Amino acid sequence: MVLKVFRWSPGFRERIQRFWVPAKEGMTVLDALIDAQRRLDPTLAFRYACRVGMCGSCGVVINGRERWACRTLLKSLDTRIVTVRPLYHFPLVRDLVVDLAPLGEQTARVGGVFTPKAEAPAFAPIGAAAPERRRIDPAIECIGCGLCMSACTMVAHDPRFPGPAALNRLFTVDADSRDAGDPAREAVLLSEDTLLRCHGQANCTEVCPMGISPTESILALRRRAVRGLFG
Amino acid sequence: MPQRPRRILRRRWATTEGWRGTRAGMWAWLLQRAAAVALVVVIGLHLRTPYWHAVQVLLLGLVLLHGLLGVRAILLDFGLPVRWHRRLLVLALALAALIFAAVWGWRWS
Numbered sequence: 001m002v003l004k005v006f007r008w009s010p011g012f013r014e015r016i017q018r019f020w021v022p023a024k025e026g027m028t029v030l031d032a033l034i035d036a037q038r039r040l041d042p043t044l045a046f047r048y049a050c051r052v053g054m055c056g057s058c059g060v061v062i063n064g065r066e067r068w069a070c071r072t073l074l075k076s077l078d079t080r081i082v083t084v085r086p087l088y089h090f091p092l093v094r095d096l097v098v099d100l101a102p103l104g105e106q107t108a109r110v111g112g113v114f115t116p117k118a119e120a121p122a123f124a125p126i127g128a129a130a131p132e133r134r135r136i137d138p139a140i141e142c143i144g145c146g147l148c149m150s151a152c153t154m155v156a157h158d159p160r161f162p163g164p165a166a167l168n169r170l171f172t173v174d175a176d177s178r179d180a181g182d183p184a185r186e187a188v189l190l191s192e193d194t195l196l197r198c199h200g201q202a203n204c205t206e207v208c209p210m211g212i213s214p215t216e217s218i219l220a221l222r223r224r225a226v227r228g229l230f231g
Numbered sequence: 232m233p234q235r236p237r238r239i240l241r242r243r244w245a246t247t248e249g250w251r252g253t254r255a256g257m258w259a260w261l262l263q264r265a266a267a268v269a270l271v272v273v274i275g276l277h278l279r280t281p282y283w284h285a286v287q288v289l290l291l292g293l294v295l296l297h298g299l300l301g302v303r304a305i306l307l308d309f310g311l312p313v314r315w316h317r318r319l320l321v322l323a324l325a326l327a328a329l330i331f332a333a334v335w336g337w338r339w340s
Contacts, residue, residue, distance in 0.1 A: 088240050201260045215313045
């Protein structure tokens with residue numbers, strides 16, 4: 001199979017490099033990248049850690065779609081030419097490696113940080129059956145891989161749009177009754193570049209390997225913001 | 232030391248790469264916007280030539296497409312599960328085709 005990989009280093013022009021890699025049964029895109037790096041070009045840079053779909057650090061764009069390289073079987077792509085590019089909308093570090101810092105920066109900017117209430121007890125569990133818990137649970141498993149940010153066309157269009165991951169996190173914190181709330185949150189929710197920017201294309205939902213729907217969280221926040229407007 | 236400007240790749244609509252992996256929700260959004268722009272032109276034509284059959288047909292098709300995709304967006308806004316969004320797109324398109332065919336059979340065949 002042919003692996004077409006995006007190559008770029010600071011100070012150099014970007015290019016696509018082709019690697020011929022023998023495809024084997026059960027081989028993933030990450031396996032193919034490792035093979036290319038070991039046999040053909042040790043300067044090829046990409047990021048991975050757990051190799052089993054737990055850490056989310058090997059997120060790349062494979063044949064135009066955001067995926068984890070370690071969980072993408074070559075066989076599943078149904079083609080002999082596989083294009084691998086770095087995630088969109090993150091600062092490039094080198095080749096397939098991007099800087100994921102904007103995820104945390106945007107989350108902090110929208111007030112998606114848990115702040116306990118002053119009078120709150122040290123342990124304040126919310127029961128598994130509580131409606132609040134059931135509302136939050138589907139959105140809580142984000143591991144910050146950045147695939148949703150890369151897939152979002154609004155992040156591409158408006159650099160001030162915080163992106164699906166930050167807004168999903170904001171939803172989980174905002175819906176938590178133990179959270180004191182950030183005074184800046186209301187202004188953020190109703191600003192032009194936040195909830196109103198989401199066009200509900202659900203690209204983030206489609207690519208999330210954790211099965212989270214940031215679109216759902218954004219729409220829930222939007223309903224909350226609208227209710228707030230009318231008291 | 233001066234900091235080098237950051238290089239960020241963006242999904243550009245004018246590139247093939249930007250359109251690869253385009254998903255149903257994006258097509259729904261694009262179709263609705265394209266139908267809105269086309270409606271502005273066709274309504275203008277319809278006002279000048281109200282009995283021109285081709286314009287009437289086009290107007291009906293665009294109104295159905297734009298309106299039903301709008302209903303889909305509203306239903307999602309009001310809390311229908313986002314995991315249904317693909318099915319809602321198919322439903323909106325099927326309903327548009329059905330109503331179009333019904334009107335065609337009733338008035339124009």
